[in-house]
Amino acid sequence: MLDLEFNDYFILLSALLLIIGVLTTKFSSRLGVPALILFVLIGMIAGSDGLGLIHFNNANMAQLIGIMALIIILFEGGLQTKWSTVKSVTKPALSLATVGVILTTVVVAVAAKLIFGVSWLEGFLFGAIVGSTDAAAVFAVLKGQNIKERLGATLEAESGSNDPMAMFLTISVIELIVVEETSYFLLIGSFFWQMGIGLIMGLALGKLATFAINRINLDSSGLYPVFALAFALLTFSATDIIGASGLLAVYVAALVIGNSELTYRQSIFRFNEGFAWMAQILMFTILGLLVFPTQLISFEIIVNGLLLSAILVFIARPLAVFLSTIKMGYDFKEKIFLSWAGLRGAVPIVLATFPMIAGIENSQLFFNVVFFVVLTSALVQGSTIMLFAKKLALTGPKEVEPPHSLELVSIGKANAEIIEFEVSEETIITNKTLAEMDFPKDVLINAVIRDDQLITPYGETKIKIGDILYILVSRESKQALKELLNHK
Incomplete structure (x- = not known):
């Protein structure tokens, strides 16, 4: 009887959180605050240090939910990305996703070493965790906005392809900290294996998914979107099992599927768009539950977190953008905008659970500081992106969705x-x-x-x-x- 009562309360609470999360997306645009911030606040308020409705401190579960959500979000983002637009910015996007992430990691590592007095490897772990921009945040903030097409495509392609780099660097640095005799040459070989095989697996499974969707006649039209999503999960797991980058494979597979002739195309797109929103709501709420505000709101975390955020936003990101896009056709104003639009979001928070699971000494400090950095990035940068674009005259004609389409x-x-x-x-x-x-x-x-x-x-x-x-x-x-x- 008690179990049934608990189940009833759990289902009721889940329904309320989902309803609040959906309504939050409506108010976030009016308030000028990214929806992810409000989702996180919902989790913090409902958590142990808030109203005490949910007690949650399971880093393993948070990581699993976070990775599942990232798969769904990357898949939806890749489906919506037009290859005709992205192919013109492939070079700068890949440069930002690799060279840019490394440069950001190095600058933040030096800052973390000086600010927190951690070891060099722990400093590089800080840098690796916050080194990438976030696909969920970028897709959500830019969706429906009239940013110039080339700039929007660059940001979306970068955020969709730099998560694998950040995850590789994070796992590699953790391995260097935990395992004393790790070979640097093996790590370099692992990088090329992860990226190369991830790309190949994404292309192959994307073509397989397209073929299967178009050739197999299912009894219900509602099964096609589920079938497509199943291929996204298959792509990640099959690629990850062989030690390659599952996240890269998912994004590439989604690009292939989304730019192919597809049966039930709009049904698949609309289902995954809604499901991606659900994944964002769940992921950011869970990550909010994992945070204890009493630990986060301390003088040391606030001061040091603000200092690290300032270095990331005003030094590390601009340096990465200006150096990794040399002679790639971007003028000064466009590089300034690309620097400001480097949003941090769920990916750094999910990556911050890796040191906790590995049992690294300063893992709780990492998580709290990373969480604070993400909050400030999303709140300050995310809410002012369109203002920056307008001030820099980088907006185009307002995008209008046609009432009917093929x-x-x-x-x-x-x-x-x-x-x-x-x-x-x-x-x-x-x-x-x-x-x-x-x-x-x-x-x-x-x-x-x-x-x-x-x-x-x-x-x-x-x-x-x-x-x-x-x-x-x-x-x-x-x-x-x-x-x-x-x-x-």
Whole structure:
């Protein structure tokens, strides 16, 4: 009976936290505060040092939840990333994700050594943990904003690809601290193995996932998004098991899947977008529960944390950006913006649990300081990114989501799909009647939406600019139909 009562309270509390978390996303944009800060505060308030609703101090569980959430967030971010936009910034993004992380690590290591009086290896551990920008924070803050396309793509590609570097450096430094006879040459070999095999596994499993999604007819359309997410988890685990970078593999696989022709594309995208938000809410709330405010709000942590944050924001990050993007086409203002937009978020906090699990002497200090650094970064930088962009004149036209887009919907096990197509003035079918169109075989226009009104199509119906066509087509004729619709 007591167990049932506990379960009821647990489910009720979970529901309340989820509802509060979802509503928080609405208010965060109005307050100008990143949602992740509010999620963390919810966790801190509900935790042992707050209202005492939940007692949580399990670093292993927090790490597991954090990594699972990162997989989901990276997968969703990769799905939404257009390769046509990212390929032009591949070089600077990879430079920031590797050289930039190393430079940041070195500067922060020196600062941590001087501020906290730790050993050099412990200083480098500090630097490695906070060395990368955070995909969850960057994706959340930039989503729907009108930052210039090249800058937004650079930040998203960097944050999606630098987590593996930070994780590699963190684990390597922990190994150097714990294991006395660790070989530096083996660590260098491990780096190339992790990144190289992670890239290959991501490409291979991304293509496999795309093939499987398009070729396997499932009984329910709702299974396709779950099927896609299962491949994300498979990609991480299979890659991680062989000692390569699972996070890199997940992001690369998502890029492949998201930029391929995909059955139930919009269903998969919308499901993963919602699930990624759930993962963020859970992850940041759990990490908030892991923090004890009485330990965090101390004179030493506040002063030293602010000093380390200032060095990270005003010295380490700008130095990394300016040096790692030399001769890559960014002007001074753009580099200033890239420096300011280097948000820290969940990844450093998750990485800060690694020393705790390894039993390193100053692990609790690491966690508290890293948590404080992340809070200040998200609060100060995250809430002023758009202000910086506007002051530096780095904003473009406001992004407007089209009310209709090309959408593929499979019809059960039938060998057919419905295509939703918006007619533009450049389309060859504009101002033609249906009878005048030379459609491929097995093509039927089911409906026309004009000015939000349904029009039943017949032979003399003339297609106009702005019409939304719903077209039934066999899979064999789909490519020929798309070529006709896209012909100018």
